[in-house]
Amino acid sequence: MFRSICKAKDIKRENKTVDIVKRRGVITANKVHLKKYPIDNPVTIFNASIMVDEDELIIYGRIVLGYFTYASAVAEFRVPIKDIFNNLFTCHYTAEIVLHPTNKFDLWGVEDPRSYEIDGKWLITYCGRTVNYFDPSIRVERTLPVTAILDKDGWRKLCVFRLPEPLRGFLISDKDAFLVKMKDGLKLFHRPHMRDEKFYLAMSDVPEDIFSFTEFKEVSITDTVLVLEHAKFEDKIGWGSPPVKIDGEYLFFLHGVDLETKVYKVFAMLMNENGEVTAVTPYYIMEPKESYEVYGDRPFTVFPCGAQLIDDSIIISYGAGDSAIGIGEIDSSELMAILDSNRIE
Secondary structure, eight states: OOEEOOOGGGOOOOSOBOOOOEEEEEEOGGGEEETTOSSSSOSEEEEEEEEEETTEEEEEEEEESOTTTOOEEEEEEEEEHHHHTTTTTTOOEEEEEEEOOOSTTTTTOEEEEEEEEETTEEEEEEEEEOTTTTOTTOOSOSEEEEEEEEETTEEEEEEEEEOOHHHHTTEEEEEEEEEEEETTEEEEEEEEEETTSOBOEEEEEOOGGGGGOSSOEEEEOEEEEEEEOOOTTEEEEEEEEEEEEETTEEEEEEEEEETTTOOEEEEEEEEOTTSOEEEEOSSBSBOOOSHHHHSSSSSSOEEEEEEEEETTEEEEEEEETTTEEEEEEEEHHHHHHHHHTTBOO
16 A cells, blocks of 8 residues: 555564553542533543743643543643642643644544644654544544644644545544654654555655645645554554654654453554664553553553653653553663564664
8 A cells, every 4th residue: 555664574572561661640530620621620631732931831731621522622731740740640731722622623522632843843743533433434544643733823734744645535543643843854653444444654745835834734644654663562653752862863662452452552663764664662661551551441551641851851642451551661772682682674
């Protein structure tokens, strides 16, 4: 379906976990209080991304306000970084809904935000449930990536990304997306699910002028390539958090779904500025073990959506059981040593 840049024979991964993520706490819906909404708390909050602003984490969480269609929006709230290392389980936070359904590309939900910065611009790319999401007669483009930009008036939707016209009829859904500026231009990292029932961990070219858009547009992506194939013990893999830059390389966290048990686990990958995979952890570095990861609306799930480097630690935010926001800490030196042990020649 897509040209592959994956050197599969050089990538060594085994089906085991050495969990190196220190759980720092969990934020549940009853600890998050919504502004300007008649219901104080969301029904649930999970799959959050994060940004750093001085001594605070800004958290962008996926909220659900009713279970009938599980339609989602994105709420923003601030957490003092000191809370992560002290009393995250006991704190309460005030949140504001900043992104919600407004058009045919996200009518049934604004899901799984990935927040990041490019050239000083703050961006969020999320999974939009399109108007056709619940129509059983239309199994095409059920979800699509949408990007929003933060300007002086708040978050504004820029564009929706679609495959070229000849391929659109073969796309069931497209998720797990964010933008990265690389050596040869702007790339969309995304995970198309095609009519062949395969899930492709992909990277595509994006026009450089999207940040100048003054109105919402449809953008056709080009030159889509397969970055990495799932292992034989996996049902599928997907992008997790937008990358953290370490020592000139891009560090990504990804999720893998076990072929037999369907458990979500986490591994990491390095990529250089040419878009080449340079290292992959030889095993998973995180799997569900806490009660809030094992139980929930989607049991046995850890689903990373955000990562930030703070001093010598990588702070990750992840969906825990589709029912809470988990916060974890990884020693960056330990993780890089694991990746260095499994470099791709």
